[in-house]
Structures are given as structure tokens and as C-alpha cells.
Amino acid sequence: MKGCKKTGIMGGTFNPIHNGHLILANTAYEMLGLDEVLFMPSGNSYMKKNVIATKKRIDMVRLAIEKYPWFALSLVETNRQGNSYTSETLQELTKENPDTCYYFIMGADALFQIEKWRQPETIFSFAKIVCAVRDDYDMNSIRQKGQQLSRLGADIIYLDMPKIEISSTDIRAKVKKHISIVEDVPVEVAEYIRREQLYYEED
Numbered sequence: 001m002k003g004c005k006k007t008g009i010m011g012g013t014f015n016p017i018h019n020g021h022l023i024l025a026n027t028a029y030e031m032l033g034l035d036e037v038l039f040m041p042s043g044n045s046y047m048k049k050n051v052i053a054t055k056k057r058i059d060m061v062r063l064a065i066e067k068y069p070w071f072a073l074s075l076v077e078t079n080r081q082g083n084s085y086t087s088e089t090l091q092e093l094t095k096e097n098p099d100t101c102y103y104f105i106m107g108a109d110a111l112f113q114i115e116k117w118r119q120p121e122t123i124f125s126f127a128k129i130v131c132a133v134r135d136d137y138d139m140n141s142i143r144q145k146g147q148q149l150s151r152l153g154a155d156i157i158y159l160d161m162p163k164i165e166i167s168s169t170d171i172r173a174k175v176k177k178h179i180s181i182v183e184d185v186p187v188e189v190a191e192y193i194r195r196e197q198l199y200y201e202e203d
């Protein structure tokens with residue numbers, strides 16, 4: 001759409017939010033000339049175990065994005081009862097904001113899962129997908145996957161950025177072992193985790 005507002009969506013469990021999420025979102029913001037990026041914590045899924053209270057995940061996102069005026073918190077998925085699906089969220093957002101173009105930002109691990117999400121074709125019809133390298137997925141494998149997904153209508157933008165070796169899983173494991181996470185998360189988030197004593201007891 002011509003002249004549309006360009007809004008990025010950074011969805012995640014954010015258990016906890018970390019610098020990988022922030023760098024990814026900010027790279028998309030800068031490289032694609034987005035107007036804003038919405039951080040959208042997922043609702044609590046019965047399928048994911050050991051996810052801490054939604055309020056705490058939201059608190060940490062709020063703390064992490066506070067100093068970036070072009071980042072905003074979206075509670076569309078956490079406010080919904082039961083499971084929330086990206087396809088429904090995008091449909092809803094587009095209905096409310098018909099002049100906005102959405103860019104759904106993700107790491108390659110999510111791109112390789114997306115066919116298993118509910119109604120991937122609907123997701124592709126309401127948003128462009130913005131994807132960065134992660135874990136063992138390099139740009140070649142991402143492009144190959146992207147070509148396959150384009151047959152389902154996916155319009156994929158490949159973000160050319162160095163790999164960021166940070167994950168929430170590693171952060172939770174570090175906290176449990178009393179290893180500092182100060183390089184992995186904003187200092188306000190590290191402080192929150194310490195104060196609330198999150199992740200120390202995790203299995």
C-alpha cells in the first residue's frame with residue numbers, strides 16, 4: 001500500500017526479553033525505515049511449561065523498551081482469553097488500522113516453524129515477514145525456506161545482520177547457576193530479575 005504507516009511487530013514469549021530481541025527489532029526499524037515497532041508478548045500458552053507470570057514478562061518488556069521512543073508495548077495477545085494466534089492478531093490489527101502496513105519480525109527458528117502456526121497463509125496476507133539469522137540457520141537456508149514459503153504467499157525480507165548468540169533459555173540457565181546476565185539484557189531487566197528472584201528455582 002502506498003504511503004502506509006510502517007509498523008514492525010516483534011512477538012515473543014519474552015521470558016525474559018533480552019538484547020537479541022532489542023537488536024533485532026532495532027535493526028529492522030533502521031534498515032526498513034519503520035515508523036515504530038510493537039513488542040507483543042504472547043499470552044500464556046498451556047503448551048509452554050515454566051513460563052513465569054504474564055505480568056512479570058510484560059513488566060520486563062516495559063522496562064527494556066522505555067528509552068526507545070519508537071518502540072511500544074502491545075497487549076493485544078496478553079489481554080485475550082486463552083491461546084492467541086498471530087493470524088487472528090494480524091487480522092484484528094489490520095481491521096482497526098487499515099492504513100498500516102505490518103512487518104512481522106522474527107529469527108530464523110521461527111521462520112522454520114511458521115508453517116505449523118495456525119493459518120500461515122493468513123499471516124502472510126496481512127504482514128510482510130522480516131527474518132534474521134539465528135542458531136544454525138544461515139542466510140542460505142533461510143532463503144531456501146523463504147522460496148518455499150513464497151508459494152504460500154509469503155513476502156519475506158531478509159535482514160542482513162550478524163548472528164546474536166543470546167536466548168532466553170540460556171539466560172534462565174545462567175541465572176540459575178549464578179552466572180551474570182549483564183551482557184545479555186538491559187540493566188533494568190537484570191535488576192528486575194534479581195529483585196523478583198526470577199528463574200533461580202527453575203527446573
Ligand code: ATP
Nearest residue numbers: 011012013014020106107110134164166167168169
Ligand atoms: P526461548 O529460548 O525461551 O525460546 P528466545 O530467546 O527464543 O526464548 P522468544 O521470546 O522465544 O526468545 O523469541 C521471540 C522472537 O525473537 C522469535 O522470533 C525469535 O526467533 C526471535 N529471537 C530471539 N532471540 C533472537 C536472537 N538472538 N537472534 C535472532 N532472533 C531472535
Ligand code: MG
Nearest residue numbers: 013109167168
Ligand atoms: Mg524461542
